Amino acid sequence: MQRSLRQLTPEHLDIVKEIANIGSGHAATSLSKILEQRIDMAVPSVEIASFSDLLNMDDAETPVVAAYLKMSGALPGHLFIMFDLGEVDDLMKPMLRGNPLNAEELLVNPLYSSFLGEIGNIMAGAYISALSDFSGRNSYLSPPQVCVDMKSAVLSEGILDLSLYEDQVMVINAVLSNGETHQTIHSAFTLLPELSGLSSFIELLEGKNG
């Protein structure tokens, strides 16, 4: 039978949310260390969105900072971790030492992009290890690639192959906040599983739910 994200029930999504929650906890701990400040992460929300919701015209042009990682192993697919450009300042404060940040700098300064790649790596790694623990099957991540560009231009890369059999994606929205300043940093974690990964993912959730 053709598998689709549409088949996921609210109970399935609760399981995903729980996995994401564990992942967020790990990610917050790791980020606190690298950023040398307390980072809290709120309980993430999980939603299934259509491509047209994901790439809606209103914010298609919004500049985002994105880390892209390719997933392989038990759950092959594409992962995008995106931050609002305007909020990345806060995330990078320990590196910037008071200097303001702009998009050009993020693009040309390899130190900044590798730093953002590492943030993406930590967050993705935390979620994926939570998922691997839960499923007992390992997934692996490619090194991150960082890109600053329009949201739609970035995300459409991940849906090219997916769009041949699926028209929906899973989005995990996480809100990071600085424990001292209470500044919030929104991040969206978009998971685009390949067809083979999608089947095993849904079977896994059904197994745990049954």
Next chain:
Amino acid sequence: MVEVLAVGLSDIKVARQGQNLRSSGLGSCVGLVLFDSLRHIAGMAHIMLPDNKITRGKAHPPGKFANTAVPELLKQLLAIGAKKSNLYAKMAGGAEMFRTTTGFTANIGMRNIEAVKAELDAHHFELVSADVGGNFGRSIEFVTETGDLRIHTVSQGDKVI
């Protein structure tokens, strides 16, 4: 007052004088415009992939693939009064946003550009201008009144072709 028609992923839309056509956030996708400047009629396709031969059963909109988008765009333009002999093409997009994409999406931006060019040749359409490739996204708006294609980017400035 000019009305702006949004051309989303895999869409094809046509416009008359007083209407502009717009595609936001093109990455490896190609925004193709065919226009009849005498009659101020234009059409835009937001093409994602080169060829529909890779599909597996599921029905797809014609605007999604270069080889199905061009004939459909032509059909719709003729239906609202364009003359084929007076249609010219402009296009933008076809970037490589990331280097790691493998499998059939490898070099997809370049392959989209080539596929669109091949289709235009097959239909004997002249490509009057293009802004393609690179590693950055583009938003485009075609001004039906003047035949200008306006291009906006985050980091590479704006231009008109």
